[in-house]
């Protein structure tokens with residue numbers, strides 16, 4: 061409970077104005093009617109705290125005791141202070157997002173680095189150096205708001221750009237394709253992956269009957285399944301993921317010419333993933349692993365960045381491809397259409413309040429600006445309806461756009477009025493249009509502008525006949541396997557083994573035999589060898605090959621699809637755990653820490669006790685206690701120990717596991733001579749990634765994948 065004297069009584073509600081909207085809560089309330097709860101309170105007491113009040117400004121004299129009839133009597137109904145406090149608390153939660161419930165957000169800035177007026181008239185791309193504020197929310201998809209950060213799952217990558225022409229929301233994922241082709245299947249997909257309806261589990265896991273039952277019956281999921289079973293679905297950090305707009309969108313230039321565009325976010329820190337064993341252990345060691353990682357990086361001034369890239373193509377090019385660009389289960393290989401970088405996003409400010417900003421942020425794929433338009437992708441079309449609808453249900457009002465995180469930072473004016481939780485106070489009589497009030501000297505309100513207002517691209521270029529009403533899929537949507545094969549065959553041997561093993565793991569959790577077999581029968585269309593590995597891993601008979609609606613073709617493998625083929629050798633943004641104990645050499649620890657930090661990484665000191673222990677050269681505090689700081693939390697480990705302390709640690713399971721896991725997860729292990737006794741106990745065998753402390757900076761942070769067959773039996 062809060063102490064009556066504690067500074068926690070300070071009213072510190074900050075309020076960020078929604079910007080220069082001509083009608084904003086600020087302007088309508090005016091200086092005199094300022095919302096006092098929205099400004100940091102002035103100090104009223106000697107200790108610097110301000111008066112505690114209820115929501116209507118009444119000062120509170122006692123925040124510890126409710127009002128009672130006598131010392132041991134019942135509580136009185138007239139205690140409006142108690143009632144208001146508990147009433148408000150009882151209603152603190154709003155419905156969590158039906159998908160993407162678990163997530164975390166941050167503010168930042170987007171800068172256009174290359175003007176592309178020939179492609180789009182979108183204001184943000186007219187001038188190199190032009191900037192706008194952004195808010196980004198990263199998320200998992202299947203789990204509830206309180207679930208872990210590291211399940212095997214797709215990650216949401218939703219960006220809200222507050223441009224001068226209004227908000228542009230690019231609501232994407234860290235995987236460039238999707239499970240389904242048509243919005244009408246989305247509720248089925250989500251029902252199947254979420255907790256099973258009768259038993260209420262498993263939470264945040266796709267490894268169960270209903271999901272794989274759906275997958276086995278819906279071959280269009282196969283391409284996305286390859287991605288979801290790959291290491292992309294167990295990212296090391298939000299800062300080290302790619303982001304994709306997924307659908308084909310449209311760019312329109314000032315002449316009205318339209319081209320297709322696919323959006324890509326490329327992380328400056330490179331793409332990095334965990335291993336499955338690591339992801340599972342991180343879930344226990346730190347369920348908030350990803351949100352903590354993002355928060356701490358931004359807090360430390362180590363701002364994550366992504367380059368925005370575009371793939372541009374036209375109708376003629378699209379019509380020559382063996383797939384349909386309106387099909388969200390297909391990607392466009394970067395080797396076919398290169399990704400051209402046109403901007404950079406930097407996340408540089410954590411939220412002040414998680415609920416007000418991250419929980420209440422409402423992304424809308426319908427938020428686009430002149431110069432950008434939708435296409436007829438049937439999945440995108442469904443999303444255009446869904447998000448507005450969902451916000452009304454989550455935030456309870458059509459006025460959710462007035463919440464500061466959702467409001468545009470450019471002026472907005474229209475004749476929409478009233479509604480639940482209206483915070484704007486428009487003046488005058490003009491709440492309809494046309495009106496001629498201006499002729500009488502009154503403010504007649506805003507008017508539409510055909511020149512600068514949003515206009516839709518003429519859809520006639522898209523090979524459709526708008527007079528037909530059909531429930532069909534276009535012919536090329538029937539090829540479900542060619543790109544799944546492209547993805548699988550573009551991976552390194554080691555990445556292929558991860559995919560096969562992930563399939564074995566997930567299907568092992570499936571209890572219905574026919575579901576397992578059906579999935580394997582589909583894999584045969586992707587790659588016979590993959591199907592064989594999975595069948596052998598499950599110890600089931602190879603089922604007959606599933607009939608493919610369209611016989612898959614072989615596409616040219618693409619290196620851009622593999623994480624390992626484009627791995628960045630860098631310490632930037634990476635975290636190294638340094639283990640020390642009593643008597644360790646402080647100078648050696650300081651030197652290593654300094655070198656790591658100079659190279660852009662961070663060092664985290666781990667010791668059996670945290671408060672400060674005697675080392676050679678002084679006393680040293682640890683950042684984390686050994687049992688609470690397993691090596692799965694670091695990208696590489698180092699240890700500087702005196703032999704007697706190392707000997708003692710061989711009896712501590714946490715210490716032995718520290719090295720065993722670092723070795724098992726193919727990380728660099730830098731050690732001093734003293735540590736050798738624990739390394740032996742942990743079965744750490746010498747290899748190019750197990751090095752003396754002095755060589756750490758030469759080897760750096762990387763995964764020594766050649767070690768993997770020694771430590772893990774992969775499918």
Ligand code: HDE
Pocket residue numbers: 157158159160163197198199215216217218231232233238242243244246304305306307388421422423439440442443446447450451
């Ligand atoms: Fe979403 N999706 N989605 N989705 N989605 C939501 O909107 C939906 C799809 C994505 O951080 C919901 O505000 C339908 C594809 C992200 O707040 C909901 C369909 C992609 C986020 C919804 C899709 C996404 C959402 C839930 C099929 C990748 C989190 C809460 C037609 C391109 C945004 C909300 C955040 C959230 C519906 C498919 C990405 C229910 C109907 C494809 C990143 O409206």
